[in-house]
Amino acid sequence: MQIVLIEGDGIGPEVTQAACRVVAATGVKVDWVKAPAGIPAATQFGEPLPEETLEMIRRYRVALKGPCTTPVGKGYRSINVRLRQGLELFASVRPVNTMPGVKTPYEKVDLIVVRENTEGLYAGLEHEVVPGVVESVRLVTRGAAERIVRFAFELARHRGRKLVTFCHKADVMRLSDGLFLECARAVADDYPFIQFEEKPVDNVCLELAMDPSGFDVLVMENLFGDVISDLAAGLIGGPGPGGGLGLVPGANFGTRYAVFEAVHGSAPDIAGKGWANPIAVVRSAALMLEHVGRGEAGARIERAVIRTLQAGVGLTRDLGGDGTTTTITEQIIKNLGA
Amino acid sequence: MQIVLIEGDGIGPEVTQAACRVVAATGVKVDWVKAPAGIPAATQFGEPLPEETLEMIRRYRVALKGPCTTPVGKGYRSINVRLRQGLELFASVRPVNTMPGVKTPYEKVDLIVVRENTEGLYAGLEHEVVPGVVESVRLVTRGAAERIVRFAFELARHRGRKLVTFCHKADVMRLSDGLFLECARAVADDYPFIQFEEKPVDNVCLELAMDPSGFDVLVMENLFGDVISDLAAGLIGGPGPGGGLGLVPGANFGTRYAVFEAVHGSAPDIAGKGWANPIAVVRSAALMLEHVGRGEAGARIERAVIRTLQAGVGLTRDLGGDGTTTTITEQIIKNLGA
Ligand SMILES: CC(C)[C@H](C(=O)O)[C@@H](O)C(=O)O
């Protein structure tokens, strides 16, 4: 099975390498096809996301991606945004759940943030009306709204709680979020066996901060999703810098392609030191295995990560240990079981 | 001194009444001028925010406001948004700090959210391009951006930490948040004695969720402010529904007028039962006293609230007690000291 590997920059090569080792240890044979993105690509090809990388994902359909930096100040558009738009990866999925052994204020968190990935304020439509007056357009279309809400309900179908929460700000954006809300309600009608609730995005933030354990699947437009997925990750995070972002996996799905990615940064300050925590990309690889029909191997990885955190041996510094990328990876592999 | 009092609906009359009692007990003589808004106003005048109410605030300059419900489904625009726009209350200020005796995951939180109140997606500019395709406009102007950032620096000047954090999403909204960021940097240059940092809004949410104690003054555009002020309130909240919103005061400032308000809802389910926690509006009244030059009385109220929470006597149910609006108000008055 050929899968594109984007190592990225900073700690990217180290953590993706760890993920490849763990995948190999499950016995699933993956032929990784490397594709450049981030600072090395910008240096080598003058472009942080070369067209060839997009082409390779189009050819092989699936990619695993480490953190990639979009160099600032040269007018480059964000690599992540271009990947999503170029491949029409319309759904970003971020499962956030309490991990054992990681001290956090909140427990029993088990939610998924589903984010519309192609529209809203990310459509890139902006203009200067007169000097000092700028308008950005927040775009909502029926097609994209229905598609993302349906996607969320399909996820909820296979989860225990069977609850979908739609987040909006329809009392302020009566037309755009009015349309989104109308679409969400119409889709919800098709799923009478799944509970549906609609809440203003500020209420959702408040409730997440107070007690995130009541949520199951959350679905929303692009920028709300950006904010809420980081907020949710923060709530289950460990003590290290980046906290929960070092633990949560990410996935971006389109009709034809899927990209699995760690959503944390590339941490250039510790790059090459061997200290990086690879869990986020290892868990992203587990989601990837599920996507390519190797759910059993994916589930084994997920269980192994949990056992590793529980045992607390070989953990990296951000998790309060004194281990390295190598020691934690070896623990995960050991914990894969038979 | 004449000050407009908007009692609002639901628990509004009970909690504003409590605030008036506390203010009276400080010895500051206020002649409250009642003005209608919310459900009673909608019923009586066919308009939840009658023009006369705006006129009264224009006349007396300052108002204290309880929670007001904008009735849904009749095409009314939000009372809060209309107040802010009609009076050009360009700055919303939400101080969020850890209160003693309230069990929360975080300690030592002491931050202020400063929110631009007149533009962004709240400008109300939306249109349907074709059926199923809607655009909302996010407006950023140099004048409003500079004004709000300057306001934040002026607040920071009088606080211990002297740190202003500007939240943006300039990597995605290069023109609109690019302009805002440029204005923020220019204003920051005028305050070399105050530390300035700029952070993407998603990072800020992550960091708030992980450890809010590192922030001092946060400044941002309208919708980011909506989300982040509720998030921050959630982090210091008590166990009751609404959590931190029952504790944090709110203020909206313009060049000429100021409106002080509880930002929680009107809790119709407990209205009239005498159970409502008045602390948010009592503390808003303390901010109001500071604004009208009675800072010493305001500070006494703030200290009395803290002592009351510390002592834990007479607290309302949302705070884990079995008291009433009356018992907690009497405790606050008792704790005003000489
Ligand atoms: C890098 C940035 C453009 C991106 C986003 O805003 O979507 C990131 O924050 C994310 O969530 O993947």
Ligand SMILES: CC(C)[C@H](C(=O)O)[C@@H](O)C(=O)O
């Ligand atoms: C009621 C609503 C329009 C308002 C807002 O979004 O500003 C509220 O959430 C607030 O924060 O005061």
